[in-house]
Amino acid sequence: MKATRGAVVLLLGLAVLGAYAFTQQCIHGDAVTDLRTIGAGGPVWGLYVVGDGFFASAALASLAVGCVIRVLRLREIEGVARMALPFGIAGLVASLGCVLADLGRPMAALVNLPLVGRPASPFFGTFTLVAGASLVATLVHLALTNRPGWAQRAQAASRWPGLWRALACRWQDTASARQRRERVDFWLSLGLLPVLLGGLVILGVVFGVRAGRPAWQGRFGVVTFVVSGAAAGCSLLALAVHAHRRANLFMARTVAVLTALAVLLVVSGEILALRTPYLSVQRYAHALLEGPWSGLFWAELVLFFLAGMIALAMSLRKTVSLIGTATTALLVCTAVSLERFLLLVAWQTHGLGLSWPAGVYRPTWVEWSVLAGVAAAAVLAFLSIAKVCPAGTEAATEAGDPAPADERRRLLVTALCLVGGFVLACGGLALSAGLASAPFLDPILPGSPLVFLAGLLLMVAAALAYELISERPR
Amino acid sequence: MKRDDDLRRKLLAGLAASAAGALAGCTRAMAAKSAEPAPSRRRRKWGMVIDLDRCARCAGCVVACQQENNIPPLGAQAAARTRPIHWMDFLPPASGSFTATPIPCMHCEDPPCVKVCPVGATYQNPEGITAQVWERCIGCRYCIVACPYSRRYFNWSEPRWPGDDPSSLNPDVAPRPRGVVEKCTLCHHRIHAVLEHARLDEELLTDEALRRLPACAESCPTQAITFGDLADPDSEVARLAASPRAVRLLPEAGTRPKVIYLRETK
Numbered sequence: 134m135k136a137t138r139g140a141v142v143l144l145l146g147l148a149v150l151g152a153y154a155f156t157q158q159c160i161h162g163d164a165v166t167d168l169r170t171i172g173a174g175g176p177v178w179g180l181y182v183v184g185d186g187f188f189a190s191a192a193l194a195s196l197a198v199g200c201v202i203r204v205l206r207l208r209e210i211e212g213v214a215r216m217a218l219p220f221g222i223a224g225l226v227a228s229l230g231c232v233l234a235d236l237g238r239p240m241a242a243l244v245n246l247p248l249v250g251r252p253a254s255p256f257f258g259t260f261t262l263v264a265g266a267s268l269v270a271t272l273v274h275l276a277l278t279n280r281p282g283w284a285q286r287a288q289a290a291s292r293w294p295g296l297w298r299a300l301a302c303r304w305q306d307t308a309s310a311r312q313r314r315e316r317v318d319f320w321l322s323l324g325l326l327p328v329l330l331g332g333l334v335i336l337g338v339v340f341g342v343r344a345g346r347p348a349w350q351g352r353f354g355v356v357t358f359v360v361s362g363a364a365a366g367c368s369l370l371a372l373a374v375h376a377h378r379r380a381n382l383f384m385a386r387t388v389a390v391l392t393a394l395a396v397l398l399v400v401s402g403e404i405l406a407l408r409t410p411y412l413s414v415q416r417y418a419h420a421l422l423e424g425p426w427s428g429l430f431w432a433e434l435v436l437f438f439l440a441g442m443i444a445l446a447m448s449l450r451k452t453v454s455l456i457g458t459a460t461t462a463l464l465v466c467t468a469v470s471l472e473r474f475l476l477l478v479a480w481q482t483h484g485l486g487l488s489w490p491a492g493v494y495r496p497t498w499v500e501w502s503v504l505a506g507v508a509a510a511a512v513l514a515f516l517s518i519a520k521v522c523p524a525g526t527e528a529a530t531e532a533g534d535p536a537p538a539d540e541r542r543r544l545l546v547t548a549l550c551l552v553g554g555f556v557l558a559c560g561g562l563a564l565s566a567g568l569a570s571a572p573f574l575d576p577i578l579p580g581s582p583l584v585f586l587a588g589l590l591l592m593v594a595a596a597l598a599y600e601l602i603s604e605r606p607r
Numbered sequence: 608m609k610r611d612d613d614l615r616r617k618l619l620a621g622l623a624a625s626a627a628g629a630l631a632g633c634t635r636a637m638a639a640k641s642a643e644p645a646p647s648r649r650r651r652k653w654g655m656v657i658d659l660d661r662c663a664r665c666a667g668c669v670v671a672c673q674q675e676n677n678i679p680p681l682g683a684q685a686a687a688r689t690r691p692i693h694w695m696d697f698l699p700p701a702s703g704s705f706t707a708t709p710i711p712c713m714h715c716e717d718p719p720c721v722k723v724c725p726v727g728a729t730y731q732n733p734e735g736i737t738a739q740v741w742e743r744c745i746g747c748r749y750c751i752v753a754c755p756y757s758r759r760y761f762n763w764s765e766p767r768w769p770g771d772d773p774s775s776l777n778p779d780v781a782p783r784p785r786g787v788v789e790k791c792t793l794c795h796h797r798i799h800a801v802l803e804h805a806r807l808d809e810e811l812l813t814d815e816a817l818r819r820l821p822a823c824a825e826s827c828p829t830q831a832i833t834f835g836d837l838a839d840p841d842s843e844v845a846r847l848a849a850s851p852r853a854v855r856l857l858p859e860a861g862t863r864p865k866v867i868y869l870r871e872t873k
Contacts, residue, residue, distance in 0.1 A: 162764040162785045169690050172757030177748040237746015237761065237786030245726040245745055256725035256749060344719035345755030345860035411859065486755045486857045487710075488701030575727055 141516075144509040151506010154499045155234060163237060165499045172489035176481035180500040181235035184507060185228045186340055186473040187466075189263055190333060190362025192224025195370045196271060197329040198363070198387075203322035212377040213370055213384060218275040219518035220373055224366075225268045227511035232264075234503045249575055250582035252566045258335035261582060262328050266589040270325050273593050275522065277317060277600055280304040282523030302601055313600050321596045328589075333359050340476050345486040347411055350402070354476060357398040361469045364391035368440070368465040371458050373519075381453040385444045388461060392441035392468075399434060399472065417484035425493070426479045433471035440464035543602045550595035558588025651734045653793055654837035654865035655824070656847040657709055660872055661831035664707055669695050671826035672711075675794060677776045679766040692760040694791040695823050706871065709832070711823065712737060712758040712791035713856065713864030720750035720759060729788075735837075735865060736793050744787040751788060755860040759790045793834070794821035814842045837865060 158165050169175030199217030202210055233239045250257050284301035287294050304310065334355060341354020371384035406418035421430040440461045447453045447461075482492035561584030565576045576582065672678070672695040681691050698708040718737045720729050728744040731737050751759040765785045768775065776782060779796040783789045797820050805812040817835045819825045824832040835844030847853065852869040 163761070164690070164764040168763070170692075170757075170760055171751055171754075173691055177751045177761055235747070237748070237788075238744070241743075241786075242726075242745035242747070245728075245743055249726050249743070251725060251727050254723050254725040254749070256723070256747065260725070339749075343755070344753060344862060345857055481752065485757060486860065487757065488699055489757055490699060 141513070144513050147505045147509035148513065149506070150502045151504070151509065154502035154506065158234070158499055158503070165497060167495050167497050167500065169492065169494075171481050171492070172485060172487070173492075174490065175492040175494050176478045178235070178477055178481065179494055180496045180504050181231045183470060183473045183477055184504045185231035185235070186336060186358070186362075186477070187365065187470050188224045188231060188507075188511065189228035189259075189336055190358065191366040191369060191466075191469075192221045192228065193263065193267065193329045193333045193336070194359075194363040194366030195224070196221035196267065196366075197326060197333070198367060198370065200322040200326045200329065203318050204326065206319075210377070210380040210383045212374045212380045215278065215522075216373045216519075217370055218271055218278065219515050219522060220366075220370060221271050222268065222275065222518060223511040223515035225263065225271070226514055227507050229264055229268075230507040230510065231504070232259075234507070247583040247586070248579050250565060251576075252562060252582075255335050255339045257565070257582065258332065259339065261586050261589065262335065263332040265586045266328050266593070267325070267332055269590055270321065270328070270593045273597060274321055274325070275518070276300070276302075277314070277321075277596065279522045280600075281306065281314070286523055317596045317600045321593075324592070333362060336362075340473065343480070346414060346484075347409055350406065350409070350414060353398070353402050353405070357395065357402060357472070358476065360391060360398060361395045361472050364388060364395050364437075364440075364465050365469040367391060368444075368458075368462040371453075372462040375453070375455050375458050378453065381458065382448060382451060385448040385453050385458070385461075388465065389441055389444035389448055392437050392444065392465060395468075395472070396434060396437045396441065399437070403430075413484050413486045417480055420479055420483035420491070421475060424483065425491075426475055426483070429471050430475060433468050433475065436464045436468035436471070440468065543599060546602060547595045547599040550591050550598050554588045554591030554593075554595065556588070557591060558585055561585030561588050650838070651836045652838040652865065653734050653736055653798065654714070654835065654844055654848065654867065655711070655793070655821070656833045656844050656853070656867045656869060658831045658833070658847070658869040659706070659708065660869065661829045662709060662827075663829050663831075664697065664709075665828065666697065667826045667828060668709055668823035668832060669693055669697070671695075671822040672791070675777055675780070675822035676792070677766075677780050677782045679768055679782075690763050692762070692789065694758075694760070694789075696758075708868065709823075710756065710758065710856075711866060712793075713756050713862065713866045714791075714793060715862035715864050717862050719753040719755065719860075719862060723749045723753045725749065729790075732795070734798075736795050736798075737790070738792055738795060739788065739790055741781065741783045741787050741789065746786040746788065748788060755857050755862065756864075759788050761788050762786060794823075797821060814839070814844075818843055 166179065167175065168177055168179050171177055195217045199214035199221070202214040202217075233242075236242050246256075246260050250260065252258075280301050281304055283297045284304040284306070287297035287301055337355035337358035338351075340358050342351035367384055367387045371381060371388060374380045374384065403418055403421060406414050407422070409415065420426050443457055443461045443464070447457050478494050482494060561581050564578045564581035565585055567575070567577055578584070673680070673693070676694060678692050678694065695709060695711045698710045700706045700708075714735060714737050716735065718729075718731060721731050721737060724730075725747060726743055726745055727740075729737065729739045729750050746761065748761055751757070751761060762783055762785050766782055773782075779800075798817075801816060801820060802812065804810075805816075814835055818833055819827075819830070820834050821832070824830075824834045833844050833847055835842040837845050837848060839845055847869060848867045850869055852872065853867050854870050855864045855867055857864075
């Protein structure tokens with residue numbers, strides 16, 4: 134992945150504009166946005182939360198696709214799994230940026246969430262599983278996956294050999310090291326998969342489930358959120374791996390299936406909403422079909438349909454062009470953003486249970502600038518990581534004499550990390566939830582959410598221990 | 608490597624089977640849990656009855672609430688952007704049976720706002736009041752989105768009072784800073800004061816002392832708002848709540864509000 138100097142300057146400019154807009158919001162408060170009080174004219178969640186939903190779901194879905202490829206060892210499309218890592222990291226960082234921009238008191242959040250976070254709230258899952266465990270585990274995965282390439286770069290590159298050597302962490306291309314690499318790849322992917330899917334579902338719950346709406350609709354919203362997030366993630370991944378023909382074909386087929394499913398879910402959700410006895414749900418459905426949000430709703434459907442048709446045509450012809458892939462990605466991402474917007478904003482303006490007047494929402498320049506800045510920073514982060522991470526796979530570096538490994542020490546430390554992490558995670562979760570105590574909102578021990586997160590991270594550290602503990606003679 | 612591959616296949620098959628089993632188990636457990644009645648642990652259950660036949664729609668309750676709870680008056684800019692804060696407000700008339708309805712926080716028995724708060728900034732106290740710890744709130748506004756009655760407010764900018772004079776504020780209620788969510792507390796500072804006086808004077812707390820306790824109820828010229836202990840069957844509020852005219856807003860939301868309306872008969 135290479136970007137021209139002009140593109141980098143443009144991205145940097147957007148990031149600076151976003152930072153300036155955010156300082157304006159910090160100085161004057163959220164009054165500089167067009168967010169308003171629900172029931173008195175508008176939504177309280179707008180563009181920032183839509184951005185969070187888009188970036189996080191695309192990142193989690195692409196990481197999950199990468200994990201599935203690694204677990205099933207689909208060698209032909211391994212490039213997708215490799216590219217999913219920097220893509221996922223950039224997406225998760227962007228989603229964090231959106232969340233911080235949305236919070237009324239971001240600094241209080243950074244203190245209070247680890248201190249007194251409550252597992253009953255879906256946000257607990259988003260900050261522990263999505264922002265914490267997924268991000269760190271993906272960074273670890275990325276570092277371990279790229280060790281062989283960095284070792285090769287340390288030998289070949291004329292610039293910064295010390296940096297590449299440090300990143301390679303004494304990688305030796307021996308049979309046992311490769312075997313460990315494979316095992317860690319498999320187990321880390323397998324362990325990460327439920328965390329990623331859990332994070333995706335929790336985000337779907339934040340977007341789709343509300344009191345006062347029928348339960349089926351909440352579940353429908355979650356499924357639509359997950360499927361459309363997967364479509365966005367796969368379409369962007371397809372763009373990132375367009376050089377690999379086999380991978381590209383696989384991604385085009387996946388995107389075609391996912392967009393078809395998304396259209397089906399959106400249309401059937403709308404039909405069911407029109408026929409439900411709930412007045413608020415009917416109002417929302419009519420606002421989408423023929424009300425103020427109808428333009429966006431029909432645009433969403435058309436974009437999904439067009440993207441699906443292009444992806445289908447490419448997969449039937451078995452020729453995947455860069456223009457076709459880029460167009461598909463653009464259409465799918467726009468459609469998914471619209472779907473998130475309608476799921477979130479239209480509900481707040483037209484789906485209220487009581488007879489409050491309908492609201493409006495026209496994001497201000499501050500909101501657009503912050504979102505553009507976050508997106509630009511994410512693209513820059515992706516390009517930087519892709520530049521640092523070598524494109525090639527494990528190349529022989531020091532095929533020297535393999536030293537006999539002290540397997541017992543390695544296994545002992547790995548097992549300790551796993552068991553210790555599991556115990557810490559379970560304990561932290563139980564203490565946060567206030568289990569075995571009177572029902573009270575505070576955790577039994579302040580900082581229990583941090584203990585839970587530390588447990589998850591210690592389990593991730595087991596992968597580091599297993600792979601990095603150096604070989605030494607017995 | 609072959610051993611690894613065999614192990615991997617067996618593991619994946621085992622995981623798929625156990626995931627299916629766990630999913631089925633979870634679904635059953637969730638279904639069983641949702642069927643269970645909520646446990647009742649509280650001594651008192653504060654609630655309110657609003658008689659719509661008596662209500663003159665004078666908005667005296669709205670003004671009294673603003674004054675009592677240090678809610679800053681709406682400035683011109685905020686008014687233009689429709690960002691008002693009214694703990695007590697009037698719901699516009701719908702096509703149904705209600706005309707304009709005074710509407711405070713419903714203080715639900717099963718409040719969705721409490722469930723979603725990520726830091727426990729909103730909680731239900733042992734007497735059933737859904738309260739808010741301003742200092743702990745991180746301003747995520749999830750509680751506002753979750754409330755089916757839209758009875759929560761976010762402070763979009765720094766609160767300002769006319770002349771920037773804080774001496775006119777009620778010293779019993781802390782003003783809220785920018786970036787936090789606020790809501791009706793059923794004037795729990797007043798409840799606390801009455802309970803404390805009764806304890807110190809070793810007097811029995813009577814229903815009469817409670818009926819007009821919150822600022823909205825006290826200021827109502829037609830005595831349309833009655834406050835009291837819903838768990839006490841002899842209280843006026845419990846008697847009114849048992850009336851055939853009694854209705855709750857959005858019963859389908861399953862939140863079981865403790866603010867009850869007496870339907871209009873005229």
